[in-house]
Amino acid sequence: MFTAERIADKKDWIQGETGDWEIILGLEVHAQVASNSKLFSRAATEYGAEPNTQVSLVDAGMPGMLPVINKYCVEQAVRTGLGLNAQINLFSRFDRKNYFYVDLPQGYQISQFEYPIVGEGEIDVLPIDADGHPGEVVTVGIERLHLEQDAGKSVHDLSPDETYVDLNRSGVALMEIVSKPDMRSPEEASAYVEKLRGIVRALGTCDGDMEKGNLRADVNVSVRRPGGELGTRCEIKNVNSMRFIRQAINYEARRQIEIIEAGGTIDQETRLFDSVKGETRSMRSKEDAHDYRYFPDPDLLPLKLEQSFVDGIKASLPEMPDARKARFMAEYSLPEYDARILTADKVKADFFESVAKGRDAKIASNWTMGELFGALNKSGAELSDSPVSADMLGGLIDRIADKTISGKIAKAVFEKMFAGEGSADDIIEKDGLKQVTDMGAIEKLVDDALAANPAQVEKAKENPKLLGFFVGQVMKASQGKANPQAVNEILRRKLNS
Amino acid sequence: MSDLTKLTLAGALDGMAKGEFSSVELTQAHIEACTAGKKLNAFITDTHDLAREQAAASDARRAKGEAGLLEGAPLGVKDLFCTEGVRTTACSKILGEFTPPYESSVTANMKADGMVMLGKLNLDEFAMGSSNETSAYGPVINPWRKGTDLVPGGSSGGSASAVAADMCLGATATDTGGSIRQPASFTGTVGIKPTYGRCSRWGTVAFASSLDQAGPIAKTVEDAAILLESMAGYDPKDSTSLNADVPRWRDSVGQSVKGLRIGIPKEYTIDGMPAEIQSLWDQGVEWMKEAGAEIVPITLPHTKYALPAYYIVAPAEASSNLARYDGMRYGLRVDGDNLDDTYEKTRAAGFGAEVQRRIMIGTYVLSAGYYDAYYLRAQKVRTRIVEDFKTAWESCDAILTPTCPSAAFPVGRKVNDPITMYLNDIFTVTTNLAGLPGISVPAGLDKDGLPLGLQIIGRALDEDTVFKAAGALEKAAGFTAKPETWWI
Structure with missing residues (x-):
């Protein structure tokens, strides 16, 4: 039985009519194994294929068809287990979970019930509040990770009275990662999923794409008086974004508190999150719950792993997000915030490291996180589809470093790069943006500006703060290309003389 | 030409090799026998045109010097094996006209x-039965007869009946609790269930995956050895398939059993067993002794729990294996008011009474609250039975027992009495639970002139010894009786 010893931070307590409450959260995350073929068949797993074109005889539950375990998927489960600092079970077993549904051709799902491939582990997560402020690090226990088959997809909206079934997903390998009930706030829960996603992406065992449903969470929510007796939990199925996870928990916790405070009791049930209305609603009650009649699948032998197999995988593990964050702070002297954001996702971290290579790390981080992530965010594109590659961004930073362009001009160049107009050098060349560093030319521009505004010169001599006026004039005259430092220097010299 | 059907498989292969007759001639003779034998209801789907084509192609191959192990031999296939382009029913209405593309x-x-x-x-529907009376295609009649129609045993009743009536030179069969050996015993034929994992289960409609094993029913021990050699072999598509060499087993048949230690388990003497079965068993012991074998009394103490354990494990697996027959993708579908109603109507109409009974038993023993008491306990019994045999192998090399507690019985006598029917498997289920090879050899006739078989059980993967002992038993018994051809 689960216990939940940690009491939530007071700031995460929910004030009810009758006092304070805390939320107890446990998550079951389904992560699709990034494998080209299914868990027990050779059918392809490519996303978005024509319906029922990636279905083997096994996936369709044809008579006499037998499952054969996909070794690659087993390796990915072990890799993930190691990434979660978890116990790898050298003996595990596949069981059948029996129930009838149109998208379950065999009439059972092959899963691991009693003996999962991965046992207990733990990861540290850092909840971030709505304003982006990090809270205290929370250690979340991993109860287990097991391998199982996905079901097919039922399509109810093609016809008013018929259901269509697409079996492309039938048999695709999933890792179900079950946490302990160690989270106490919506932020902790979404930070946990974010952390998991970072880990599986770093490992390459799951692409973590929540929009495609390749990573989705079932959230178990209950409430109790802070530190009190555990309440009855409800499970919210298939929540598929970080924001929805927080919304669903907020709604559900308040729903439960209202019921209890009104003298009611919580029914243990499975609920659905309606992302349009932002609420959860009942899907099935405990009474309707299936008796899955789990038993060992007699078509499969127990999965026995050699320690050397596990050790081999361990030796090939990439750097994990936590270690990478620490290294970014040490090696690149990045602030915690930058390091955290960059290492939350392997793609981001890799991108940053190629930009930073041989360049000023803080400037690389600023440009990556500020300009690039901002522009991507605005355009809704993923980093992997970024029109500005790491090399291109690096090239731009190089031109700032060698004073070919100013930081300000660089922002304009970046915008054009992002719009697909070519490399920084191309744009600088084409638009004639090269910074004027010829001191003679700048001095001439300064002299012109001073001569044109004699009254301002007098004032500026009295009040050095008015220097800016002349900087503006000079920059304007140079169409922004004059090196601002040089302009300042020359102006200061002339006005002080 | 019709006496070609009297040949053994070995004899027929030899005759074709010597050019005495062609596969086309041999096949034609058997097609005629099949046509004449319709009353026995052994075949439910004839593929005679296909057979003629295959025979002609076989003769052409042989002419080029490319003769395979079964080259040109006309055989029957139990309708539990999926056959590409040929309807496969498992003798259940639920599969309808299902024609596998594999x-x-x-x-x-x-x-x-x-x-x-x-x-x-x-066969019995989904191989569930011991009399071939649960088939959706009607019962198979045993060519052996005593005043009234007798069952051929089951579930491989069609296979046994067809071989006994000389309609084919041999047939594939499957054995989950005795479904090869009991029909062989009832029909005076030889049937072997090899070690679990010898024959791939891929493409064979599943009954109980941890027990199902294919094997042949044949006219002689040698024929069984030839057929099994062809059927067996490692298959990466079946995770429980054994990666072991397939020896030329026919070479074992006829080898001396001198010095072989034959175990006689005391627990196989059961109450109510006909005296003539006991005396046939005693006779078998004498035969083996005379052939030079050493007789060793052994004990298999958990035998009495085998049948109850079997009737928990097998239905449990079946209840899950048969879930795929839901009317959604192939086979029968009876539309209902909603999805659940469609499932219920389809499965109620598609499955016969015995299959429904076993699905319900299986569902029950796996249910929450009953799993430990039934399924888990049965698995523990299974472990004990495996250990019983392990201990026995320390003192013997093969075990001799009766195959069945009775001879063939009249059609209709036990069909409504499941418990009595289940008792047919009492001597055969233990080898399925332990995964061991077992063969039934016809050893004599009872007082009514009906055949009775004796069973040889061997160590896992030691079919060599099983065939050796079975060959000696066959030779000593000199069983040559054939049923009168009343059905023609």
Whole structure:
């Protein structure tokens, strides 16, 4: 039985009519194994294929068809287990979970019930509040990770009275990662999923794409008086974004508190999150719950792993997000915030490291996180589809470093790069943006500006703060290309003389 | 020409090799026998045109010097093996006119070895039964007769009946609790269930996956050895397939059993067993002794729990294996008011009473609250039975027992009495639970002139010894009786 010893931070307590409450959260995350073929068949797993074109005889539950375990998927489960600092079970077993549904051709799902491939582990997560402020690090226990088959997809909206079934997903390998009930706030829960996603992406065992449903969470929510007796939990199925996870928990916790405070009791049930209305609603009650009649699948032998197999995988593990964050702070002297954001996702971290290579790390981080992530965010594109590659961004930073362009001009160049107009050098060349560093030319521009505004010169001599006026004039005259430092220097010299 | 059907498989292969007759001639003779034998209801799907084509192709191969192990031999296939382009029913209405686009590994092996397929053979629905009376295609009649129609045993009743009536030179069968050996015993034929994992289960409709094993029913021990050699072999598509060499087992048949230690388990003497079965068993002991074997009394103490354990494990697995027959993708569908109603109507109409009974038993024993008391306990019994045999092998090399507690019984006598029916498997289920090879050899006739078989059980993967002992038993018994051909 689960216990939940940690009491939530007071700031995460929910004030009810009758006092304070805390939320107890446990998550079951389904992560699709990034494998080209299914868990027990050779059918392809490519996303978005024509319906029922990636279905083997096994996936369709044809008579006499037998499952054969996909070794690659087993390796990915072990890799993930190691990434979660978890116990790898050298003996595990596949069981059948029996129930009838149109998208379950065999009439059972092959899963691991009693003996999962991965046992207990733990990861540290850092909840971030709505304003982006990090809270205290929370250690979340991993109860287990097991391998199982996905079901097919039922399509109810093609016809008013018929259901269509697409079996492309039938048999695709999933890792179900079950946490302990160690989270106490919506932020902790979404930070946990974010952390998991970072880990599986770093490992390459799951692409973590929540929009495609390749990573989705079932959230178990209950409430109790802070530190009190555990309440009855409800499970919210298939929540598929970080924001929805927080919304669903907020709604559900308040729903439960209202019921209890009104003298009611919580029914243990499975609920659905309606992302349009932002609420959860009942899907099935405990009474309707299936008796899955789990038993060992007699078509499969127990999965026995050699320690050397596990050790081999361990030796090939990439750097994990936590270690990478620490290294970014040490090696690149990045602030915690930058390091955290960059290492939350392997793609981001890799991108940053190629930009930073041989360049000023803080400037690389600023440009990556500020300009690039901002522009991507605005355009809704993923980093992997970024029109500005790491090399291109690096090239731009190089031109700032060698004073070919100013930081300000660089922002304009970046915008054009992002719009697909070519490399920084191309744009600088084409638009004639090269910074004027010829001191003679700048001095001439300064002299012109001073001569044109004699009254301002007098004032500026009295009040050095008015220097800016002349900087503006000079920059304007140079169409922004004059090196601002040089302009300042020359102006200061002339006005002080 | 009709006496070609009296040949053994070995004899027929020899005759074709010597050019005495062609596969086309041999096949034609068997097609005629099949046609004449319709009353027995052994074949439910005839593939005679296909057989003629295969025979002609086989003769052409032989002419080029490319003769396989079963080259040109007309055989029958139990309708539990999926056959590409040929309707496969498991003798259940629920599969309807299901025609697989794939070939089972076992029949694919046999095709590659030159088999000519005469048709698909009747069986108990989903191989659940011991009399071939649960078939949706009607009961199979035993060619052996005593005043009234007798059952051929089951579930491979069609296979046994067809071989006994000389309609084919041999047939594929499957054995989950005795479904090869009991029909062989009832029909005076030889049937072997090899070690679990010898024959691939891929493409064979599943009954109880941890117990199901294919094997042949044949006219002689040698024929059984030839057929099994073709059927067996490692198959990466079946995770429980054994990666072990397939020896030329026919070479074991006829080898001396001198010095072989034959175990006689005391627990196989059961109450109510006919005296003539006990005396046949005693006779078998004498025969083996005379052949030079050493007789060793052994004990298999958990035997009495085998049948109850079997009737928990097998239905449990079946309840899950048969879940795929839901009317959604192939086979029968009876539309209802909603999804659940469609499931219920389809499965109520598609499955016969015995299959429904076993699905319900299986569902029950796996249910929350009952799993430990039934399924888990049965698995523990299974472990004990495996250990019993392990201990026995310390003092013996093979075990001799009766195959069944009775001879063939009249059609209709036990069909409504499941417990009595289940008792047919009492001597055979132990080898399924332990995964061991077991063969039934016809050893004599009872007072009514009906055949009775004796069973040899061997160590896992030691079919060599099983065939050796079975060959000696066959030779000593000199069983040559054939049923009168009343059905023609």
